[in-house]
Amino acid sequence: MEVFLFIAIFVGIMAISALVFGGWFIVMIVRGIATFLGLRPADAPPQFQQGRRPNAVRSGPPGEQRLCPYELCKSTNDLSARFCRRCGRELGAPRVVRVQRAAVW
Numbered sequence: 001m002e003v004f005l006f007i008a009i010f011v012g013i014m015a016i017s018a019l020v021f022g023g024w025f026i027v028m029i030v031r032g033i034a035t036f037l038g039l040r041p042a043d044a045p046p047q048f049q050q051g052r053r054p055n056a057v058r059s060g061p062p063g064e065q066r067l068c069p070y071e072l073c074k075s076t077n078d079l080s081a082r083f084c085r086r087c088g089r090e091l092g093a094p095r096v097v098r099v100q101r102a103a104v105w
Helices: 002-037
Strands: 065-067 076-078
Antiparallel strands (some): 065 076
């Protein structure tokens, strides 16, 4: 009797796990196909919406950054950066960044 109960619980747990994984797998396939076809839900997060993606990480003050020259990217980068942080394109010659050193006593 105990063995039968153990087997029934084990099979039940395996069935629930298979259903959860199967549902997740089907959702991922449908999302992948929708992304490939360019279909987007109306309530998609900003990074999946049409147009330029907002930059989540900025490494310096806004005055000390420059935009990527690539029309579809336009990501902000440090003045000393040689390549765009988002698309990887070359930004041209790096600009000299002024650094003031403080005396430590």
